[in-house]
Amino acid sequence: MNNETLENLAKRLGSNAAARLNVEATARKVVERLREQPARRTTWIHQSWLRIAAALVIVLGGAALVVRQSLVTSDAGHTAHFVADDLNDLSADELRDVLAALDEMITSDSVAVPEGSTDLHELDAQQLRAVLRSLEG
Amino acid sequence: MAQPHMVPAAHDTALIAAWQAGDEQAAAELVGRHARPLARFLAGAGAPDADVDDLVQETFIRAFRGVDRFRGHCQFRTWLLTIGSNVLKDFGRRAARRKVMPLDDGVRDTTGDPHEHAEAREAEALLAAGLKQLPRLQREVFLLRAQQGLEYEEIAAALATTPGAARVHYHHAVRRLKETVK
Secondary structure, three states, X not given: OOHHHHHHHHHHOOHHHHHHOOHHHHHHHHHHHHHHHHHHHHHHHHHHHHHHHXXXXXXXXXXXXXXXXXXXXXXXXXXXXXXHHHHHHOOHHHHHHXXXXXXXXXXXXXXXXXXXXXXXHHOOHHHHHHHHHHHHO | OOOHHHOOOOOHHHHHHHHHOOOHHHHHHHHHHHHHHHHHHXXXXXXXXXXXXXXXXXXXXXXXXXXXXXXXXXXHHHHHHHHHHHHHHHHHHHHHHHOOOOOOHHHOOOOOOHHHHHHHHHHHHHHHHHHHHOOHHHHHHHHHHHHOOOOXXXXXXXXXXXXXXXXXXXXXXXXXXXXHOO
């Protein structure tokens, strides 16, 4: 079979069904169904928009929850953070250096150490606060 | 009721615009213009003869409902045929669930020479069977080209592919159909 024969056969395919089709009746039925269609279409649109809106609410609500949760976690992290935690990574020598530096700061002129006191254990609470304020600069 | 003679020379796009403006006659005219080619296409693509009328209606309903999506990238008829292909696919799914029996030969046309008619029917049946075995895209391209006489550019625009790819699909379809219809 050559291409032409095949194409001619294809052209005839379905011709009986097409010949039997009552075009006017089909057009009439289509128009009648289209008259009924706008309400269904509106309903479909409403349903679609409702679904879209519901999906948006779920997505945005979920996103808000995630953000809020992450903020709470972040805040909790700040609250639970201690300066002492930073010292965990320091070696004994490094800790000694820190203490020496602190000692140096305390004994320096810039720090308001009460006269006659060389040991922190001898300071009362008010004096200790004054020392700490001076350390803050 | 359709009165096609009211708008004899109107272009499809003018009729589409008229339908969008609420003119039911324009819709009826479009049905009158394209219903038979659509019926041939659907029957060629495997629609049972008894269901062709319903499928044609459903195709037009879908087309008119979604006419806002028609951008004129191809002819209205070509666009309609691709919708018909989707309608037929949905019909096939429903029929498979309901296990609809195939068309009874008794409802086919029996006029004319019985011998010629039998040969023609046999060849058509073989072709129809061969088409059913093809991948959907090959089947659509073959029908749009061989049955509807469309150019590859038009087919490509309707099926969102390239003319070269459409040509390849067509030749694959022809090669496979020749093996079926000898």
